Amino acid sequence: MRRAGLAGAAVAAAIAALGATLAACGGVTPVDRSAAKISVEGAYIPLPASPDMAAAYFRISNSGGTSDRLVAVSSPDARSAEIDASTATSMDRIDGLDVPGHATALLARGGRHVMLMGISPAPEVGRTVDLRLTFEHSGTVTVHATVQPLTYQPPK
């Protein structure tokens, strides 16, 4: 009886130790459920051939723990604005753009962009065009996009 008791205790201790190890390895890491925290950097517009149609590019960063989504765009300096996604052969309007927690979403040449139609006054290099970006959780962010020469390459 006594031996069995000791063995049982040893097994119990081993199981407890194993349990502690498992607890340390998984499940204990707190999940970051903090609110999305959006910032927008590096907004620019390559000088368009005509004020009727221009593309704006920028980087959206989310330093919060939960995702957010760009759901609408507008500009006080343009007749209309929309979110587009380019492919090799076409350009399609998209409903929105997800920005997961602790991640960035890049709008860049050849890909996603904000299309601006009817910019007034006509864009000139060095001038800024305001963009209003509305996010599902973070509300509306106003961004000043700088008009750059057509060949401009943003810093990496």
Ligand SMILES: [Cu+2]
């Ligand atoms: Cu477009």
